[in-house]
Amino acid sequence: MGEGSLAILMASAVNYAWRALGVAIGGAADPRHPVILWAGLVTYAMLAGLFVRMIVMPAGALAAVGLDVRIGATAVALAVFLAVRRNALLGTLAGMIALIAATVLAR
Amino acid sequence: MPDAQRPYASPNAAWRGGARDYLGGAALAMGASFMGFDAAARDIGLSLAQSVATTAGMVFVPSQMVMADLARSGAGIVTLIVAVALVSLRLFPMSLALMPLLREGRTERLRFYAGGYVLATTAWAYAMKRCPTLPTDQRLGYFSGAAITNYVVILFSTAIGYQLADAMHPAVTAGLVLFAPLFFLLLFIADVVDRAGRVALATGAVLGPLLFLVDREWSIVATGLIGGTIAFAVHRAGERRGARDG
Known part of the structure; x- marks a missing residue:
């Protein structure tokens, strides 16, 4: 408790401020307004960039796995995804299992 | 569903x-x-x-x-x-x-x-x-x-x-x-079918890692702004074309 709790509280407040600002401005806007459409596209670009980076240039536990294994697991996920009628969940499970299997077998 | x-x-x-x-x-x-x-x-x-x-x-x-x-x-x-x-x-x-x-x-x-x-x-x-x-x-x-x-x-x-x-x-x-980034990328590929959305995902996917090499702190914001704006331009161009042809 103490300082750690204060940090969590402050960080939560700052984090929520952005959400609330979106509600305050976006709540009154027309969903077809160009700025709103633009914000949606900005979010998609941002998220795609973030998620690709998390796989290609990871930090933490995933960084210990070689780039070849990460790319391979992503390829497996994509192949399964395309094979089973674009099921994102099954594709992801296959990719995760491929990554774990390749890492364990390599040791 | x-x-x-x-x-x-x-x-x-x-x-x-x-x-x-x-x-x-x-x-x-x-x-x-x-x-x-x-x-x-x-x-x-x-x-x-x-x-x-x-x-x-x-x-x-x-x-x-x-x-x-x-x-x-x-x-x-x-x-x-x-x-x-x-x-x-x-x-x-x-x-x-x-x-x-x-x-x-x-x-x-x-x-x-x-x-x-x-x-x-x-x-x-x-x-x-x-x-x-x-x-x-x-x-x-x-x-x-x-x-x-x-x-x-x-x-x-x-x-x-x-x-x-x-x-x-x-x-x-x-x-x-690995699970979350992979899942969201596949979900977006499955769900986002309009042309502007696709452009946003593709430019974001390329810019995300590239801009990270340039500046870690601002890379995600810059990726969104650049990729989203390019995609928005594609959307507007499509609208104009649609208005002219239709």
């Missing part, structure tokens, strides 16, 4: 529909990624209560990681605020893009601020896809069903993951961390 285009029978049915869509897909991805967060939380030295409190307060792994990391290194409160503000900036366009869709034709406020609090990428992605096909009185219900279910799932995953973090094989931890 029985029929992706048909509305539900009632707002309550829409709530259940949102919860069902979430549980049938993203729940595993989010459970995995919050368990992945626990591995980092333990490294950093957060207690179980603190880990769960960061999830409850922020509902956003990147903010949680930054907060935990800075708190450990003894950074001042100003540094903490600036860093968290920067990493959570992306919640703003997310919220800005979704709220007009949820709130169209409705006047109450509080429920939408509460909705903003539990907003997460999962519920955002589902609601952005589903809500345009729903009557306005069902949209908040659908979103809340997904977002509140998500909130419960990530709280439990954080608590359970914390207990398991030390016992987990490093390969399994790596697999859990």
